[in-house]
Amino acid sequence: MADHAFRFEVTGLNCAGCAGRAERALATVPGVSEARVNLANRMAQVEGETTSEALREALKSAGYPAAESRQRLSIQGMNCASCVGRVERALLAVPGVLDARVNLASETAEITVLAGAVEAAQLAKVVIEAGYSASPTQDNARSETEDRRETETQELRRDLTIAAALTLPVFLGVMGSHIIPGMHHWIMATIGQTTWWAVQFVLTTLVLIWPGRRFFRIGLPLLAKGAPDMNSLVALGTLAAWSYSTVALFAPTLLPEASRAVYFEAAGVIINLILLGRFLEARAKGRTGAAIRRLVGLRPDTARVERDGAITEIPVDQITTGETLHLRPGERIAVDGEVLTGRSYVDESTITGEPVPVEKLPGAALVGGTVNGQGALSFRATAVGADTMLARIIALVEDAQGARLPVQALADRVVRWFVPAVIGLAALTVLAWLIFGPGLTFALVAGVSVLIIACPCAMGLATPTSIMVGTGRAAELGVLFRKGDALQRLDEVKVIAFDKTGTLTEGRPELVSSVAADGFDAARVLTLAASAEQGSEHPIARAMERAAGPNLPKPDEVEAVPGHGLRAKVDGQVILVGAPRLMAREGVDISPLGAALEEMEHKGQTPVLVAVDGRIAGAFAVADRVKPGARAAIDALRARGFEVALITGDTRATANAIGAEFGIPHIEAEVLPEGKLDAVKRLRDQFGPVAFCGDGINDAPALAEADVGLAIGTGTDVAIESADVVLVSGELSGAVNAVLASQSVMRNIRQNLFWAFGYNVALIPVAAGVFYPLTGWLLSPMLAAGAMAMSSVFVISNALRLRRLGGAGIPEIAAVQNPEGVPA
Template sequence: MSVLRFEVTGMTCGGCAGRAERALAGVPGVAEASVNLATRMATVETDKPATDLRDALKTAGYPAAETRIRLSIDGMSCASCVGRVEKALAALPGVLDARVNLTTQTAEVLILTGSVAPATLAQAVTKAGYPAQVMEGDTAPDPAHRQAEEAAALKRQTVIAGALTLPVFLGVMGGHLIPALHHGINGTLGQTGWWLVQFVLTTLVLIGPGRRFYRIGLPLLAKGTPDMNSLVALGTLAAWGYSTVALFAPALLPETARAVYFEAAAVIVTLILLGRWLEARAKGRTGAAIRHLLDLRPDLARVERDNGLVEIPFTDLQKGDVLQIRPGERIATDGIVLTGRSYVEESMVTGEPAPVEKSEGAQVVGGTVNGAGALRVRAEAVGADTVLSRIVAMVEQAQGAKLPIQALADKVVLWFVPAVLVITALTVLVWLTFGPGLTHALVAGVSVLIIACPCAMGLATPVSIMVGTGRAAELGVLFRKGEALQRLDSARVMAFDKTGTLTEGRPALVHAVAAKGFDADTILRLAASAEQSSEHPIARALLQAARDVPAPEEVTAIPGHGLRARVEGQDLLVGTARLMAREGVDTTPLSDAMFDMETAAQTPVLVAVNGHIAAAFAVADRIKPGARDAIAALKREGVEVAMISGDARAVAQAIARDLGIDHVEAEVLPEGKVEAIRALREKFGPVAFAGDGINDAPALAEAEVGLAIGTGTDVAIESADVVLSSGAVAGAVNALHVSRAVMRNIRQNLVWAFGYNVALIPVAAGVLYPLTGLLLSPMLAAGAMALSSVFVLTNALRLRRLQSALAEAPAAALMPQPQEATA
């Protein structure tokens, strides 16, 4: 049994501590439990996993505090390494979950707060054979820097190994192809002298550049947990050892078996180093998206101080600082515009190409590019609190995720290396028993050891996730949880909230019809003038659409109906049909237009001038630009599209008809949205739901995948698996597009990796030799193994070229084109 001490939250009195203590004591396998209210710490003696204790406290209402710790790990080269590191971490008391990312060479460990020291986690991994250190805040090693260093070291070792191997390879292979070269070498050096040269050069390769395989692989082999390095070490040492015996103690071998394979050992090490160098270079490109996002931050910010303007590093910015942004400059941090007017290019954060107008009171995001105007901005968020920093954090978390599809690969790989050793032993035994002799047994055994390396299996999933989620961020889609990648791929229904998701969430002028003899633009100016002092959303919609609005001469409100005003010498009535009827204004000339507006769930605003009906303006919650194209694209993908709204049924159905949505649930309360999602799941299958408001949070959590509109509330975003940072409906299509592309890429990688090993291990073992007389050379096996990993990485890197699923829809005109009534 082990004793755990960890923090408990939610306790306010002795009764709370007692209930928490009883909850822990009730867990099967707990020998003793005590909870101290003053220190908020629990002490438990148990042989059960920490997850059981966490679940018991959560059920009792006093959750255990959890801490997430990141480790930087060296020496991992394949999926079996990942499995061993995760196993070493999971074995420690207090660890709730451990996830290791082969691509970034990091581990993320979730522990009960206070139960285990971070240094203990690093020591456990180091003891397992993989040197580790704790990553703490800004002192954490930069993955890009580490990958660059790794690539540089591997390049250097590959060049040295290649320089030492080339004379051996050319001498041996050239001697087979060109008899004169073979005779020339034997005539000058003699066979023993030539073998001695091979021994010296090959030994230098093995103890120099090849030392990394033996330093890691042999200790793990001794512990009974061999990895890919162990396979390479065994294969090359077998070839080198056999050749060394043939050179220095030939009497120990039969005369027919006295041959050397120094070139095989040297070439194997060189080729595998070459493969790892190519892998390291490719891995360096997988994190390009995050580096691109980080590069968006300017190095310096221009800040107002008492003594004038000063330039300071953006890392020194404080909340409340006032920044001056010149035309064309990047904005250093998130803030509010104090003065100035400009257009800001936000595509690097939102994925939307059109610049956004910014004026006093508007929010700006750090990393975006200012247009032609100058701005004064007050910093509202700095450091880790900025939008850009949160995006980077989300992407990093998603890139480190382990998808369910990877579980099978991990289980296979964990047993793969031991299985390869058994197959190798059987191969050698069969060749010794039934084959031509020891030489063939050695060649076949070494070939099996080398070609069976499971590097490609370990890389198949994480590199695709890393590249795919990074590219998704550049398209304005942030996967907060990596698992959402796989779940979204299986979604059969995409359900949307209406207000703020499919629509803009505020009334706008969508249609204008003028009576005969009147001009819609002119009437709109007059009506907007009358509405200037009103705060009603419909009045705001008219004001926003109008231009050059004059000041009214007088305005009188008519509660519940509208208002009466005098503008530019004209007497105006602005309001409902009831107001026109009360004032005796004949609305017959616009009756058809009013009927069409009401049928489309639009609010008609009527305007009479000097007692005559002049125009009807339709005000409605405008559909977001690109929403129709997005819905059509989802249907083409074979996804059912539904709308769930709390609005009146007539309004919801009108919007659905306009967008081409077939399944509508209207007049639904927040808890009713959860039931609606369950009904859709029963009818069609897994559901993805997109929403933006607090009332959407339960539905976002209920759906298999919740997509939050990035312009929505923090509550909605926290409940979601995916954040659509642009706020556009097209983001949902891009999220599905990325998910399907990444999962397709992962399946391709896994099929290749598994298929490669399944197909070539028997070939390496020599099953084709009785039929063709061909035996796979260990050198060719090393080359094929290296190319397998490079293929997987190259295939994953294709995701960097992934394009948006939709061509950008043209922006809707701010002012609708007026139509003249035929009446």
């Protein structure tokens, strides 16, 4: 039983009407709480408690079978038939599994799954949890899906070639007469009209029953069920033209003499043009998933693993958690891990979008899919398969790409009734021209043109293709939309609020300035203070140590003064390190540094005073440093018209200082975690929809309350799980990238919907001949087929422009992403 959301591939989808019918079929399955079908990537997403078999049967009955794939596991540790039964039951309980057969003799399992619902690595994990050793023998779920789509494209290419070869003589013979004077008379004189019509009949019939059979095989049964789709429109239009022409050829006396004409070339050319449109559409759709394929391609096929004292190269799918891997310079990291030995710099730009390589020392985390620099490393695998960051990113992107935005609701409602309405309109057009027009031939041409031109494909593709390309490109820029509808909600946001610590700032205190009293050297005083602090675990002590550097002298004595600081003896000198109240308690006069202390407090910095042998020696300001590029990101957001706010639990003085540095006018300071939620509500009441950006556990309530929550990817898991968007790199430039991606995708969707609706609104009346009495405009069925095919190609091509996000298309992203001018 499936008790959560899972995705799988659906076949036979050709238009938005198909997707809607498949979606409604899934929604009627008992236990399904929500079902969505995406035309662009042909994936269904189902939530609820139901069986995979019930979903398969529902789709099969609706005429849109679920795609299936086979997975194979190698299993060790089974000893008897009960072991086989236990493994089979464990596998059959996995959402998306249709059948599982375990062979005790060969120690293998053959699993049939809904394609795209579950990967071999996940199935192996289930078997391991059941108490046996298991590993995939091949990881082919995603490649099977890609192979299936490539096969479909090749079949379309083949059918188009055959259709074109059969139609070309008919087209040249009929249309050539309009170009080459005398051609028509030459054909009549050599073979005669009846023979020429018979040749057209044979060739066009072959086009319809061979490459064109796909339209009749799907469209006519759906028409009989009262649920016509785009295939039904094509089948009706071409069948009408072919049938009329066949009657004119073989039973001409059934038609008025003035109406005895054939339109075989129209039927043939319509099939050709629609096959061409579908072929171009399939090729373009392949490019919409390029981001996912690039992400999948980041993972190497093999890795060098240490087993039984020897280093062996094995498939990545066979790596298990805890194993030691060895990495050569320049190699791509196979799985997530923790460095054991070695030192190197790793290029993580493919995951985080940040161009500067990151130093890796023992204890540092490694991310699968990133590229090692010039050093050799050994590391321990901490996450493999579906648990790696790369796998989770791919899953998030796939989920976001299948999202249903509110803006799509109108298109869905229109599409649901569109095809039946078009068939009715075509019938009305024929009837009207039979009554008021010049005759049957004219009525047939107008009716067929209406059937052919009014296809809802473009409307169905308008939203999902833009989402697929936009979210994929955003992921490459280090922005993950965990919830696809956040794309639209982020576009509606008026104010963006930020947490301070870990979001605008680095999240750890650092020494930012120092002042020495007369007669003292600041560097020497810092060395004495840091030496005294060596035994302390306080973050400020660590900041002093980092600033002083290595090779500090060891203190002879250290005594903590709770709530004040500490006393120590270093190099024979008595050192006091702490707050002003420590100096007051010990009777140390701090007036020589009074002006410096006031300035530190004004800036919201924490002063650390140092006395040497009873005299004030220096004051050191410690503060949480602002992240590089954060100011540029805030400026970019304000330049795009956003209100910016700061919500922090820090002191009012610190918050005001940060607000002044960033130019943030709206500041909420000294706010408790639950108070952040109320602060978000107040901002919403004042400005409208709110986005909140934070990284800590205390930010989770605000992230959940905000209209859009933006989580810093380097923050806590709780914050990330509460957010709608994850900024993988941890840099504020990611917030700008997220906003620009949202605005660009929504603008692209609106363009697509305008084109799709406008195309039908403008051309259906022309096809029906509404303007013929006034202007003489009448759209031929061939031109109607060409226009219909090109409408879908236009929508997909427009969506593909989003692949330029962050490049020449939207330079703001590139500029903000690399604010320091570091070469990428």
